[in-house]
Amino acid sequence: MICMIVRILWCLLILCLPLSLSGCWSSKEIEDLGLVVGVSLDLEKEGSVPWDERQEAEYLKGKRITITNQFVTSETTGGITKEGKSQQKAYKNVSETGDAILPTLRNMLLKFDKRAFAEHSKVIVIGEDLARNLSMQQILDFFIREQEIRPSGLLLIDKNRASKVLETNEPNEIPTFQLVEMTKGHKRTTMIFPPMTLTKIVGKLHSESSFLLQNVLSDNGNVKFAGAAVIGGKSKKLCGFLTDKELEGLTWITGEGKGGLVKDLDEETGQPFVYEILSMKSKIKPYVKGNNISFDIKIESEGRIAEHWDFTEELQKNKFLKRAEKSVEKEVERMVKNVLDKIQKEYQADVSGFGNKLRIEYPRVWEKKKKDWDQTFSEVPTNCEVKLTIKDYGTSSN
Template sequence: MKHMTIRTLFSALLVLTLLPLTGCWSNKEIEDLGLIVGTSLDLEKQEESREESAGRAGGPPRRDRITITNQFVTAETTGKGTKTGSSPQKAYNNVSETGDTILPTLRNMVLRIEKHAFAEHSKVIIVGEDLARTLDLQKILDFFIREQEMRPSGLLLIAQNRASKTLESKKPMEIPAFKLVEMTHGHERTTKILPPTTLTKIEGKLHSGTSFLLQNVVSSSNGDIKFSGAAVIEGKTKKLRGFLNEQEIEGLTWITGKGKGGLVKSVDKKTGQPIIYEILSMKSKIKPHVDGNDISFNIEIESEGRIAEHWVVSEKTMETEFLKRTEKAIEKEVERLVKNALDKIQHEYKTDVSGFGNKLRIKYPHIWKTAKKDWDQTFSEVPIKHEVKITIKDYGTSDE
């Protein structure tokens, strides 16, 4: 009986071990698939002719039309099907379709492609500037958030001008969607790039009703793409409010303390020569204060770093007087970046994209209940003070 029990347990263990090795009933052959790796969405501005207008009399109102471009990677485009000696073809294939809603427009691509479209490997969605200004992002992204085939880790970007241009490249072996994803990793080395925003994160931001930022990408006439500043999305309308430049993004990164690395270029007060400070760490505390009906904030910013480069040849790097002077110069530059960023979001755009409201909600929930209804307007009027403390911990390998 004991031997029977052991044999039974051994057989059950063997079956459980072999189960993961069985084939998947729903597997798809890679040669039959058109893998979608990136998608762009653009607004089509079309003027309606007299005949079209007359024909639509009494019909449904005219809707904005959206051009969707899917970037496909197939066995052929990646070179698997390329014949020896033939000229290299692009590593991707872009297919566009226009309609007034997302899913029917995507389904219409079936009429133009021979492969089964497969979106589980989609890396990035880029929304064009005109579309983001015209329609709210919750409507634009509703299908992508609901669709089970879409990766929740897919990234979201805003393109200045036309989004489809960012999915084009003059280099035959380059896949633009993959390049965009790789570029987002640069936020660990510079304060000019935002941390990546995924579909999962964007869903929470849209439902919260708060304003937020999305990374902006621009394309040049020679086919190059570049991250340049950020798009401001207004919480109430969920539409594009405007853009921040690279220096304003640097200022906001110091305000939030979310930077992982980067540089600050300052000028030595005594000699007028440049000094480059490399950030090793940064932290920021946004402290709300309430006095009756008056709301205010203090920002306390601290950073430790190293002198990465300096042109002050007349000074020794390790000398205390020089270090103190350098720390003051860097603090002054960071204060300038923070002041300019605050001025832009408070007084021009009137949108809280740095989490001030959230800090108020946590510390003064009873105040937040009344302030949250029109928080962006309130935020534009509250006084904000800031202090910066820089500490140089390292001078590099040279003491000169």
């Protein structure tokens, strides 16, 4: 009998245990959250009053950083669902100026009632001035370290003021989401670089290798991708830009493009035609002879004639196709040489993964060279070979 009672008591005790489990331990009401979907960072040059006059930030040389958070809150999204009433914007941008990232972000508490929640942050846009003046590692340290911010966030550079990218004239659109969608275009054009996420950047920064970030231009609420920014390996600062055309050449070198176009002129008729890339492959092969390093780039691609302005040619005969192949090959080679010249001579930055290929094939040589790789790279001879195949010409045969 006593045994039974003890058992029942034990059962009751066990039933009480779940009470000590805290069910909604870290719950946050969604109405109280301000979802940070995008962040922009700018360098503030003049006219900014320090918020803490005791500590004039020495490390920024009197300049400060302006951070703009793009918030999506329950109020702003409510504006979309009510049809006809689209007066309110779908987002709310809050800016604050300070001398380090997190204190500045916390100061937003003083002017914004929502709790900033960065688990869904998608894009970080860095202004050109800031990227030129401060090392990427310093700027991004908080974003890499913080647990709430996901490493899948994208990084972009803005040539003007980064906070302008987070604005749009269309009230129902959220600029950050537009940017994310736009980066997906790299599958259809060679002028957009595959998106650079925080995950990828950590390794690049630590290994001191140069890399590219997509460049955005903002103009009165319109955004446009325009080429790429080159971040130097040693300095970790922005050292220059590549134009659209140069970025195309670079995509050919890396072979990471999934699609795109090459416009060319037919030598004989002078009429334009367009080669559409269906597949792209590149092989960078390093050669080491004594102290001399050289690279062979082999690019292979298959594609089709997507546009052809001269109707006299018969595309079912191979004559024009062979001529076109040769001509596009030359054009691609020219683009590649062009961009190589720029990154080797002007920027001295290996943004196309040559060093990585050397590391894989000649690890011993790489160990010796990796310290000043960008320097070494600027004098390395390269040889480019392009092989194109035009597979078809669509539905018209002329």
